Amino acid sequence: MMIFTVISWILAVLVIAPAIYAVESKDLLSAAIAAGFADLAAAILFLVLQAPDVAITQAAIGAGITLAVFVYAIRRTERWEK
Amino acid sequence: MNYYYLGIVILLAIGTILALYRLLRGPTAADRMVALDAITNVTAGMIIFIALLSGRFIYVDVTLVFAILSFVGLIIVARYLEGGI
Numbered sequence: 001m002m003i004f005t006v007i008s009w010i011l012a013v014l015v016i017a018p019a020i021y022a023v024e025s026k027d028l029l030s031a032a033i034a035a036g037f038a039d040l041a042a043a044i045l046f047l048v049l050q051a052p053d054v055a056i057t058q059a060a061i062g063a064g065i066t067l068a069v070f071v072y073a074i075r076r077t078e079r080w081e082k
Numbered sequence: 083m084n085y086y087y088l089g090i091v092i093l094l095a096i097g098t099i100l101a102l103y104r105l106l107r108g109p110t111a112a113d114r115m116v117a118l119d120a121i122t123n124v125t126a127g128m129i130i131f132i133a134l135l136s137g138r139f140i141y142v143d144v145t146l147v148f149a150i151l152s153f154v155g156l157i158i159v160a161r162y163l164e165g166g167i
Binding site for chain 2: 006007010014017018021027029030033036040041044048050052055059064068071075
């Protein structure tokens, strides 16, 4: 179990860093890409925590559908936050 | 053999962190999208070694979803940067 503790700590860092960037960024497209990466790392974290079905759903919804919906929304509105 | 797989997982995690640096500091959005695609491919390999490490081979199915949906996201963002959609 020590092995999976180490992997979980690395994945926790990989979730936190792009999430902070997605909040602070002024470029909304870059923020959407960073949020997609945070979802991806969260999916791997679910996998390490022995929930592969939740990981499949998180990868499908988070990394695929959410990024597409965000890009269409940025296309309809504007890209740079004032 | 366990430590062999663990070493590979840690090396792939270091590769992910290096690509994360490019994702956070990249000047343009195209750099960030290419970094996200590289991270997805590296983590697909990392998931396979996590499956070998834990002995549960149902984890390999997750890599299929990762590979297909990262391609969809890459295509949509590339079409946006081109001005297509």
